[in-house]
Amino acid sequence: MAYAIIRIAKLTSQVHAHNATTHNYRQHEVSNADPAPQHPNKEYLNHEKTDYWTLAEARIGEVVTRKVRVDQVRAVEVIMTGSPEAFIRGQDGRPADYSNSKWAQDNLNFLKEKFGEKNVVSFTLHQDEKTPHVHAVIVPITQDGRLSAKDIFTRQTLRELQTDYAQAMQPYGMSRGIEHSQAEHQPMRRQYGQEAENARQVAELSRPAAATVREPFKLDDVPLMGRDTWKAEQEARINAEIAQRVAQVQAQERQRVEKLAELAQKNTAAAEQVKTLQKQLGTSEGLKQGHFTGLQERDTQVDWLYNQRERLAVQLAQGGGTLSKQLEGEGKLRTEKIRHELVSVVEKALTKPIRDQAMFVEELKKAGWAVGREGLVNEKNGAVFNSKDLKPNGLDLAPQLTATYERTRAAEFAQSVAGKLAAEQTERQVRGQQSxxxxxxxxxxxxxxxxxxxxxxxxxxxxxxxxxxxxxxxxxxxxxxxxxxxxxxxxxxxxxxxxxxxxxxxxxxxxxxxxxxxxxxxxxxxxxxxxxxxxxxxxxxxxx
Structure with missing residues (x-):
């Protein structure tokens, strides 16, 4: 199974940003990169290859109005790829050209939708290494115009980022890894270095053996007539036989080495899959054990609650006891607290424009209260209060509700055409102005x-x-x-x-x-x- 891979790295300083720029644009020699790649690298946004720090400062100047601290993170590098088996490869094992692919464009669209189109300042596709991957640079600006990497990249949003990216890559046969996995990711540079080492070893195995050069076979001189002719014929026959056998051995050796190279390529991918599956299995077992422990703890709590319930029932049947009195006291305190909360809800509702009882009931419903036969009922804990139990603003509820209805209706009438005409007519009468x-x-x-x-x-x-x-x-x-x-x-x-x-x-x-x-x-x-x-x-x- 192929996996979608997305990682982030904060560019914490100008030097860090400069190093990332020169590395990603191959402005210095990169040990694990192919100096003559089959398919080119491609930049989709930052065509001038401007330094990442300069790009971030320019974007911040366009949007952020608050003062930016010296230690604030100005840019975040995002690396996007998949496990090696996710990519189409040729007979030589090298990946196809993804520079104009829908996969690359979908990755770019994903970042724009996730972080804002103008906050994505660089998007670079690398194809000079074993697996195609993207280095993108994001300026972490919030929707309300603040520069804040810590608000954008929290533990929760990073988990969501992994899930959302895997969903976006599903059309390419990629899926998400185990959620809440404790596996520690290696830096991309180390990963690609290991891939380069594997490729070097496979290439070493794949190199055909040099042709074996042997000295021609010679016979001792024979002291007979025509010995020179006989000697030349025998040497030619023997040398031809030796050359034929050497060629056969070399052909067999070449086939063996080529087969070995092919197996090495397959074994490399298989080893990576085995390693991934082992991590998943370990994580799954850990989660299973954690769930089992949690269930045991909950079972213990249920047993304790059942025993308490049984004890309480016995005490109530016998006229009360310590536990029943304790619960009764706690219940009274909790009930009074809930009543105070309801009074606050009613007082707040009385300040709003409410024209009738239906609107008042709707306001209470928003706060988790419903109107029942016995009074106002809390939908969460079942507490019930009637209007006499409530004294919002220290007064009876009914007159305040009536005053709220009248005030709201008067305000609505004053804003209507008829209300404005009535107000004008009143002013004319006060001035004594005739029609x-x-x-x-x-x-x-x-x-x-x-x-x-x-x-x-x-x-x-x-x-x-x-x-x-x-x-x-x-x-x-x-x-x-x-x-x-x-x-x-x-x-x-x-x-x-x-x-x-x-x-x-x-x-x-x-x-x-x-x-x-x-x-x-x-x-x-x-x-x-x-x-x-x-x-x-x-x-x-x-x-x-």
């Missing part, structure tokens, strides 16, 4: 007072200077009648005043609607009068 009388309050700079007064006096509106404000601005009251002949001019002037710089206009909806209606009515009258005047000027028509 045909119009009024508007203008506030302006003192330097504009005389000019504005002249404008309104020119259209025959009344002008009453008001109070001078603390900031030097002055108020002016404009009075008029909705039916006076100059109402069109007054209406037009008030509309313009609402757009004047530094001038505010206040008037109620009654005056605003009636001055506009009066202006429209007077305009129609003037138009009718003008038509009649033209008819009189023409005189009677010929033949009329």
């Amino acid at each position: 045909h009388e119009g009024r508007a309050m203008l506030e302006m700079e003192s330097k504009d007072l005389e000019t504005i007064k002249k404008h309104f006096l020119d259209v025959r509106a009344g002008v009453r200077p008001g109070q001078v404000q603390a900031d030097g601005r002055v108020q002016v009251e404009i009075v008029y009648q909705h039916t006076q002949p100059t109402i069109p001019s007054i209406n037009e002037l008030l509309n313009k005043a609402q757009k004047w710089t530094g001038v505010t206009v206040q008037e109620d909806s009654h005056d605003r609607e009636h001055r506009q209606a009066g202006a429209e009515r007077r305009g129609q009258e003037l138009k009718a009068e003008k038509g009649q005047s033209k008819g009189r000027d023409k005189g009677p028509s010929i033949g009329g």
